[in-house]
Amino acid sequence: MSGADLVPLPGRRPDRSGIHKRSVPGRVAVGTLGLDGDVQVNRKHHGGEGQAVYAYAQEDAEFWIAEIGRALPPGMFGENLRTTGLDLTGAVLGERWRVGTALLEVTAPRIPCANFARFWDEPQLVRRFTAHGASGAYLRVLVTGEIGAGDVVEIEERPGHEVTVGLAFRAFTTQKYRIAELEPALPHLPDKDRSKVAGRIARRIAPIL
Template sequence: MALLPRVVSVNVGSAQPTEHSDADFTGIDKRPAPGPVRITVPGPGGSGLAGDVLCDTRFHGGPGQAVYAFAREDLDEWSAVLGRTLSNGIFGENLTTSGLDVTGAIVGERWRAGTALLEVTAPRIPCRTFAGWLGERGWIRTFTQRAAPGAYLRVAEEGHVEAGDEVTVLDRPGHEVTIGVAFRALTTERELLPRLLTVEALAETARRRLGGAPD
């Protein structure tokens, strides 16, 4: 019997020095919070989670990327590939989920997690800060090839989320552009870019990459 989709952990981070970011600091080191975390609509470059810090605000945070979710199942697959245990939050995700097809989520679908309502907006594009944090040679290429990037979320309704909360998919748009499709379009299969042009829920950071979409 399949388990109900749920939040395994809610993760927040503090600013840590790094040599792998132009910002000189990173908030990628996310750790599980011990209790409920308030989810709100952030300002530009801010995180949607109370107590969570983002440092390179050019590419992270803001209303369209308020929360980052990654599946525990994908972390387990990476653990096997890399030969080491990967803890919840290690990919910089705010929500570690289980029983939820994050890669197959439709851009614009909405999740009820705890008392918050979240909307899927974009895939995560790997950066050198991520690669430096994990310390894996060729990590950006390796992560890109697997094409299971996790999903950024917009806060449609503010609320609280904690470990153990169920995640319910409330509605899904009919355009069939998934997080996986959007990621491949933005990275390795640019011929897919036209499919993203009419996806209204797509985060602005991802939409800016569409300028070179083929006709």
């Protein structure tokens, strides 16, 4: 998976997005900011080195195919990688994947935004996606290389903590009282999220004077 088409989005700004990924043949170079040909339109909220690659599971896509009754080919979630046989919700923040010749690290869940709903033309998608909780996983590129369709994802290392993508997603969305549970995984979060989360944790555990 590579390449992004800048698609027009109806309604309010922003009026374009790189959410629509398209499949490409052959092998694709992976750099520190993601796959060759990908586009990160708004790095304030998406992208950067901590969210260089986004993976979504075919098994989770099947839920949405049945839920909304339409085809959702690879790229429709804005993902660079459509995986099979991996529990992405159960992936641990900081675990490392060898894919092709690249080494990737799981960093965070994907939080749905209005652009996602506009792209699918499903007004309630953010609410429904959040309720379902299968967010997919953002990844950092630790070692650049090349990947291609059919490559095996090998989990080379997994931290000893139990902070999963699913737990982080809930702590960021519907169960914010759980934010302190993310502390063991702070080093693995995207840089732009780490200090914000650390501050939220500190405020919740600060002693009452």
